[in-house]
Amino acid sequence: MTMLFDILSWVLLTAGGAFVFIGGLGALRMPNLYTRMHAASLTDTIAAVLIIGGIMLQAGLTLATIKLAAILLFLLLTSPTASNALASAAILSGLQPEEGNVEPRERQE
Amino acid sequence: MYYAVTLATLITMALALGRALLGPTIYDRLLAANMFGTKTVLLLSVVAFLYGRPDFLDLALVYALINFIGVIAVLEFIRDREDGGEANKSAGE
Amino acid sequence: MSTATKTITRMLVLLVPLVAAWLLWSGIYKPLLLGLGLFSCLLTIYIKYRMEYFETEVFALGFGRRLISYWLWLAKEVVKSSLDVARIVLSPSLPISPEVVKLKASCEHPVDQAILANSITLTPGTLALDVYNGEISVHALTKAGADELRKGEMDRRVLALRKN
Structure with a gap:
């Protein structure tokens, strides 16, 4: 049973690490702010759930699990709020999200 | 296994720093800062178990709180500045 | 009193x-x-x-129970769209087609509208830009994601949360 939990938590942790890396890569590759935010939300949601879920399986039924659950809940509640505030502030400042296919205009950097 | 996740998180933090340095507009930099903060929370939780020190989890929670409040506060500050005068300066064209 | x-x-x-x-x-x-x-x-x-x-009444009776089943559905959606976004990021040609969609939120309660907007943002590939007068403008990473949103599955589920 412990073996099963170990394997499951390793799978979760590996997948979480992969998603964290993909999100970081996406934030670097995407052409403009709004598309970058999609990549960032990838790391904010599923990577956080997978990694913290994996650690929770390792921790078992202890106080640490409750604390991890609180951290996860807090991350899931605040990260969309922060993204929303960021997006609306960017729109108010006049940074328009282009429609249609966006030219990768920052390649010259 | 914890080492792999720690490594992935550290690499992503480096990528976020790269975006913060490159990012043409101030909002890109803020997005990168927010990402960096979230990754720090994950890193702290992993490191707590890597070194077997569960008290790191309290630090992670506090960091999550401060990160959120910090991003919102900086956004308020920027918006006030934009209202004050030079609007659209940071549109990065 | x-x-x-x-x-x-x-x-x-x-x-x-x-x-x-x-x-x-x-x-x-x-x-x-x-x-x-x-x-x-x-x-x-x-x-x-x-x-x-x-x-204001935030939690009606039975709201919490329905919220949990909603979260399970949301988790499934998040996994599905995360895989989509990961595939887009990893493919060399970066096949994105961003689009801004205006959605009408059927729910009246401000808490429900916040739940809807936050769920949209939480799902990778869609990002709620603004909520105003029950209208949510959403930035979608791909055309397929925008079409998925227009079907209004999420809107219906959030509306069902507060049905007595």
Whole structure:
């Protein structure tokens, strides 16, 4: 049973690490702010759930699990709020999200 | 296994720093800062178990709180500045 | 008079988790620290009172149970769209087709609208830009994601949360 939990938590942790890396890569590759935010939300949601879920399986039924659950809940509640505030502030400042296919205009950097 | 996740998180933090340095507009930099903060929370939780020190989890929670409040506060500050005068300066064209 | 009792009930409902959280986190049961804990809990409630948090009914009966089944559905959606976004990021040609969609939120309650907008943002590939007068403008990473949103599955599920 412990073996099963170990394997499951390793799978979760590996997948979480992969998603964290993909999100970081996406934030670097995407052409403009709004598309970058999609990549960032990838790391904010599923990577956080997978990694913290994996650690929770390792921790078992202890106080640490409750604390991890609180951290996860807090991350899931605040990260969309922060993204929303960021997006609306960017729109108010006049940074328009282009429609249609966006030219990768920052390649010259 | 914890080492792999720690490594992935550290690499992503480096990528976020790269975006913060490159990012043409101030909002890109803020997005990168927010990402960096979230990754720090994950890193702290992993490191707590890597070194077997569960008290790191309290630090992670506090960091999550401060990160959120910090991003919102900086956004308020920027918006006030934009209202004050030079609007659209940071549109990065 | 009944509004006052309602307010006090809501305050007590909030006080219980706050006290539990303090006891769990502090772990030190000395009179000074317990007093400080009680003080911070009451301060939180006072600040929430000033924010007029207790004026509206946030959690109706049976809301929590339905919320959990909604979260399960949302988790499934998040996994699905995460895989999509990961595939887009990893493919060399970066096949994105961003689009801005205007959605009409069927739910009236501000908490429900916040739940809907946050769920949209939480799902990778879609990002709620603005909520105004029950209309949500959403930035979608791909055309397929935008079409998925237009079907309004999420809107229907959020509306069903508060059905009695």
